[in-house]
Amino acid sequence: MARKQGSHAETTGPRIRDAALRLFAQHGYAAVSMRQIAREVGVQAGALYLYTPDKQTLLYDLMRAHLEHLLGHLQLPDAAPEAQLEAFCRHHIRYHIDRPELVFIAYMELRNLETGNFAAIEALRHQYEDRLQTILKAGQASGDFALADSKLATMAIIAMLTGVNTWYREGGRLSRADVEAIYWDMVRKAVTA
């Protein structure tokens, strides 16, 4: 007994990642079984292993793709620190609003990564944080920003911006442009001299 329909090799892979993403975000990595993912895709559990070596890699690939995409799309203008910071904030919020499930997983499931995978993801995360801290330090040096501690300010800003995903829902009271503007205003005031 095998396939009931034609071949689906090109679509099954992405559909597995989509289902895993959705289910991991909803119930958590540990609470989701390979059989649940398979059912969602409309396939038997064994078939998943044609597309991923194991469950752990399924999680790791989702997280790595997310962080590489986040880093790759961060384009900062060759401008003053304040303009760079604005670009960073708007990029961060926009990206997070567009991919709530990926963002959620990348933060929540860190502890379910095996040692080597965890280190790789953490390295990417630090790269991203460093981009922000570099901006803040430049602003300190130029006198544009007044910060007691650039590392702490980095973490505070990222936490604040990422928090948008705890409440923002598409079609709500505020548009994405509103949200960007309001958050940027608070960040600007918090760091400005």
Next chain:
Amino acid sequence: MARKQGSHAETTGPRIRDAALRLFAQHGYAAVSMRQIAREVGVQAGALYLYTPDKQTLLYDLMRAHLEHLLGHLQLPDAAPEAQLEAFCRHHIRYHIDRPELVFIAYMELRNLETGNFAAIEALRHQYEDRLQTILKAGQASGDFALADSKLATMAIIAMLTGVNTWYREGGRLSRADVEAIYWDMVRKAVTA
């Protein structure tokens, strides 16, 4: 076969909650088995059920106790909005620094609560958020604060402050008083007119 030593009724209960707290925080609720918790306490799995009706209640009780404690200890001075906001921020940071594992669980394991338990926890969380939003609205009314949106500012401030637990480690570069002061400075600037 049964107990090897004397009775431990008064200590076993708390030790189970401690072990559950630590293990849930480290590996996640779904990834921790009752047998792991029992092993940590030095007891067989069956004995856990003398102290909790089931695993779910173990989680729920931890989260409820945490939020009730957080709310119960929030004493705001009868003063101007800025002084109230400072008290709120310092309380929040202090509380979070002191109980990183409880805070972590209360946020991360929301999705593992059954419907009724989830609603109860969410109600407590909203109560806490409302305390902050009330301060912010008062500041808006008095002209002390300049906020585009008090609800959004509430969420932004809480996210920023809670983020302290992603990086703060006891005995690190900054003292708890330093951290409180730096965060409060950023919040004050972000909301001030």
Next chain:
DNA sequence: AGAGGATATGAACAGTCGTTCAATTCATCT
């Protein structure tokens, strides 16, 4: 000394877990 209750054990239950693999089906190519 003996009874009674609180505390704990350890085996058992039925179910689920991630993963493997021989067998099977289908599309494509010759």
Next chain:
DNA sequence: AGATGAATTGAACGACTGTTCATATCCTCT
């Protein structure tokens, strides 16, 4: 038409899951 190989099934593996319960032990009270 027949062969090839990719795609998939479904059964099976041993291990582990939360929970229950008869049984056993120890402390306390009489």
